[in-house]
Amino acid sequence: MERIPFALTGYLDTAAVPGDAVGTAFWRLISSPADCAAEEEAVIPCTTSLPDLANTLLTECQPSDLLRVTGHLALPDTADGRIRLDVDTVEVMWEAPLQEQPPEGPADDHSGRDRAIQALAEALAGLAYEPATGEQPDIRINIGPVGLHGLDVAHCHSIDVTTASTHKLADAVDAMLATLNSLPPQVGIGLDPLTIAELTDYFDELDLTELTRDVLDAARPEDRLAVTRALDDLFGDIPVTGIDDNDQ
Incomplete structure (x- = not known):
């Protein structure tokens, strides 16, 4: 089986697992060169028979760490064989944040x-x-x-x-x-000064007595007492000609 010197930078796919022999480890790297499309990414099986290196992979590295590995690429000698990288050195280029436990319930939408x-x-x-x-x-x-x-x-x-x-x-x-x-601090959505002035003029021009009379004229006779009291609570006691708060 031909062995080719090889160096690879990639993300640790899943946590490394112990190999069949003591002091060995097996893991997979996701090779994602710059500017490559998702379908062009490759998953490369890696192994090591160096106990110290195996211990580092098993105890200190976690999925999504960015690793730089060097070793020898072993090509299969049969059509159904597997390619693998026998690793001699590992350098952690970037440590992924500690993984959080997935939240229970519906998954969060991270599309944005x-x-x-x-x-x-x-x-x-x-x-x-x-x-x-x-x-x-x-x-x-x-x-x-x-x-x-x-x-x-x-x-x-x-x-x-x-x-x-x-x-x-x-x-x-x-x-x-x-x-x-x-830029000025954004403290919330504010109204344009012109809009505030227009609203102030609009409410200043309201005739509360006329407004009250229109509301009472539109109310059914049996509801006028309740409507009158509600208007008093809103605007204060507004006398309306011909209407007595005590009328039933």
Whole structure:
């Protein structure tokens, strides 16, 4: 079986499990290169026979951690065999937040959050190269949802950007924050001053006596006492010609 030196960066798919022999471990990495579509992602089986490395994978790493592994890719010698990566070194590039227990009941709708992550990833992908200078990426930005679960791995992104692009991004963020800080605080929805003036004039022009008379004229005789008392509670005692509060 041919063994090919190989290095791979990917997210830990599920928690590592002990191998058949003592001091070994088995796990799977999701390879998701920058700018690749979801259907282009690959899941690579990994193993190690180094006890210290196996212990690290079994006790310190959790699903969705971003790992950089090196070793030898073992190609199958039969058509139905399995490819695997025999790992010699593991570097944790990014530790995923501690996983939370899934809430009971209906699942939360994170479609808005996922669309925001995707939009940010696509925007940052444009910073990967500097065509004018030929500068290559040397900074890695990792983004993903908080409180990762197994299904959230698909919404994690790793984008490599250049130093020059990173400076531009930092300047753009500073400018955006300065603009937001210069705006008046948003304390809620307010009315336009002209609207407030118009409403004030409208209510000042109301004739409460005439309004009360119109309401009483529209009320049925048996309901006039209750309506009169309700109007008194609302506007105060408003005398109306021809109406006595004690009338039945």
